[in-house]
Amino acid sequence: MPEFLQLCPAGEALARLLNSLPARPARVERVQVTQALGRVSAARLVSPEALPAFDRSTVDGYALRARDSYGASETLPCYLALVGEAPMGRAPQFALGPGQAALIHTGGMLPEGADAVVMLEYTQSARPGELEVLRAVAPGENVLLCGEDVEPGQEILAAGARLRPAEIGGLLALGVTALDVLARPRAAILSSGDELVAPTARAGAGQVRDINSYTLAALVEEHGGLAQHYGIIPDQADALDAALRRALDECDLAVITAGSSASTRDLTAAAIARMGQPGVLVHGVNVKPGKPTILGVCAGKPVIGLPGNPVSALVIARLFLVPLLRRLGGLADAPPAARLRARLSASVPSQAGRDDYVPVRLLDTDAGLSAEPIFYKSNLIFTLARAAGLAHIPADATGLAAGDWVEVELI
Amino acid sequence: MPEFLQLCPAGEALARLLNSLPARPARVERVQVTQALGRVSAARLVSPEALPAFDRSTVDGYALRARDSYGASETLPCYLALVGEAPMGRAPQFALGPGQAALIHTGGMLPEGADAVVMLEYTQSARPGELEVLRAVAPGENVLLCGEDVEPGQEILAAGARLRPAEIGGLLALGVTALDVLARPRAAILSSGDELVAPTARAGAGQVRDINSYTLAALVEEHGGLAQHYGIIPDQADALDAALRRALDECDLAVITAGSSASTRDLTAAAIARMGQPGVLVHGVNVKPGKPTILGVCAGKPVIGLPGNPVSALVIARLFLVPLLRRLGGLADAPPAARLRARLSASVPSQAGRDDYVPVRLLDTDAGLSAEPIFYKSNLIFTLARAAGLAHIPADATGLAAGDWVEVELI
Secondary structure, eight states: OGGGSSOBOHHHHHHHHHHTOOOOOOOEEEEEGGGOTTOBBSSOEEOSSOBSSSOEESSSEEEEOHHHHTTOOSSSOEEEEEEEEOOTTSOOSSBOOTTEEEEEOTTOBOOBTOOEEEEGGGEEOOSTTEEEEOSOOOTTTTEEOTTSSBOTTSEEEOTTOBOOHHHHHHHHHTTOOEEEEEOOOEEEEEEEOTTEEOTTSOOOTTOEEOOHHHHHHHHHHHTTOEEEEEEEEOSOHHHHHHHHHHHHHHSSEEEEEOOSSHHHHHHHHHHHHHTSSEEEEEEOBSEESOOSOEEEEETTEEEEEEOSSHHHHHHHIIIIIHHHHHHHTTOSSOOOOOOEEEEESSOBOOOTTOEEEEEEEEEEETTEEEEEEOOOOTTOHHHHHTOSEEEEEOTTOSOBOTTOEEEEEEO | OGGGSSOBOHHHHHHHHHHTOOOOOOOEEEEEGGGOTTOBBSSOEEOSSOBSSSOEESSSEEEEOHHHHTTOOSSSOEEEEEEEEOOTTSOOSSBOOTTEEEEEOTTOBOOBTOOEEEEGGGEEOOSTTEEEEOSOOOTTTTEEOTTSSBOTTSEEEOTTOBOOHHHHHHHHHTTOOEEEEEOOOEEEEEEEOTTEEOTTSOOOTTOEEOOHHHHHHHHHHHTTOEEEEEEEEOSOHHHHHHHHHHHHHHSSEEEEEOOSSHHHHHHHHHHHHHTSSEEEEEEOBSEESOOSOEEEEETTEEEEEEOSSHHHHHHHIIIIIHHHHHHHTTOSSOOOOOOEEEEESSOBOOOTTOEEEEEEEEEEETTEEEEEEOOOOTTOHHHHHTOSEEEEEOTTOSOBOTTOEEEEEEO
């Protein structure tokens, strides 16, 4: 297999791919904030107003002028005149003068003149119209000041931020009900292979059902992209060229899962080369499973040639397609991915210089989380279906021993 | 605050809630497998057929009878008669006799009589019609046997399994294109508070926009549920009763975010108590933020009373609402959640016996991942929007020191 003589390390392969992408004006869509979960902001937003918009109490208690409470203690309370109650949802229709206090509830608006709240439990109400304060409070105590969360003009959302429940809440708190987000990247999905039939078809002798189109579409969907199917392409240069040209014309990236025989791999590489400069960037990566991977950029659009075997296709797609979707989807930077640490229950051999991804079951044991490797022929999709995640044997390790710590990415 | 005298530990509170739920016949829906990402299987499925359905080559090479190659080596090759090529996508129209070999491609169907494949690189083709084999192969070598992935009748999906890309692929590989899944749990969302207005409304003096309805709806959606809004309910027992009754009638669970003043908390607890047995199970949890949490079950349906403050509401919803959605959504068991380990960049005080969740930024440093606490008043939604995750200070720690390891849940 001469084309694999120089296998590219995984990290370098990804860098080559991402660094060859041109800067592109992003497509922008306007969406309702309530419908924006998981979307990515197209532009930096600043606050149109202060949050909170008025001084609010953070406790149930009495609004007062802090200085009136100075020196108060259980043995030497101070006495204030009760002048009213701050209503919820409206501005108090009175102001507090020196020596005065008003009942207030959590979230209530402070009356003019008040600068602090003393908690209910540090007060007593001895005589009607009079409040006994048993503890001194400082100015601002138990108060959320106007603008303390956000000031007008302050940044409330960076460009390229993913909208989580907290961001949705923050925007709505300020009355921002719609925003510009980046369009989801459209991923064209092509399956090639003369042996493939659609999953809905009866598979005759020698035929297998195309599943890569659907596992990859699911992965694309999980990671914020839109999958567009281009069907099963026969193993012929003309047919592949035509389908790939249409895919690159209509989508932001293309993924081809090829038959994994050397001849069909060559077909894929040749088709990518014909689609535009720079063409094939990487042909063969030092990863198991997934060595026969092709990465390219054609006239500004990325193309990934994945191995036809369904496990390799999914593992490699996690390594290269997911970061590509993040980049094309406008995510400013990769957050630290959530990974588990577990102890291997059995030794796993590997080659130095090669990144291995081993399907594992995860078991809670008294000694912590245990990762039990599922040894497999890489073509077995149910190996992956039985796994909780993929354990990573890094390139600088020649395998790991039973009891070693390993990082597991949930799948 | 007498109702908080006996704060319930978080773990015990969740157990009380889940253990009080009755077993309920699940609602089942039939969906296309290609549309089933993230759904939960309603029943165990067994395979209708063998996968692969025929013996397949896993390499490019020559199909042969293994015993014909025994003893072959580079210095002493064996010679076989080339009788054809196994086509892709069809059954070979010939059988292999002793001393015969046929060209075969990765994924191709073995001709009758063949029991192994020798890789292309260990062969030479010296004379037309003759193959030189330079290495012996064992029976089954480089072959995926019929049924090696799955046998007919073997379990392919457990009941209560979440469908990931791998499961979708596995089902389609077997021609299973539709399956029964559990209906998504419907979560009723009620906001109460006289100070609240809709995010689309102009907020007057003393009014704040309701955001909890939308942050919680987003969380419900993220975790496989369907959120149904019941709007902003005035702080009146009658209104709350009517809305909650309708919510429990129409949905599988209800979440009420109450104004966080003691009086409105009492309103919520009283309303829950009136909806049916056993009513309120937990009133007050030893968690910061989120102490004034109410958990209940009314006539078989769970109700969660969340603090009105938006940060507490989200933190507590992650602790109680998310496991509830998993349970009601039929997930068989909780997989190990993906959490990060990071070193605290600053000390965080806490009380023994209390679980604290502290919003943190995450920074990649030379010494590994660093979690930088965002100190905050718990009412500030933008504190959470600026955080990458929540660091957990466990109940058995009286705070953690700078440099200590901490678990961070991404939000």
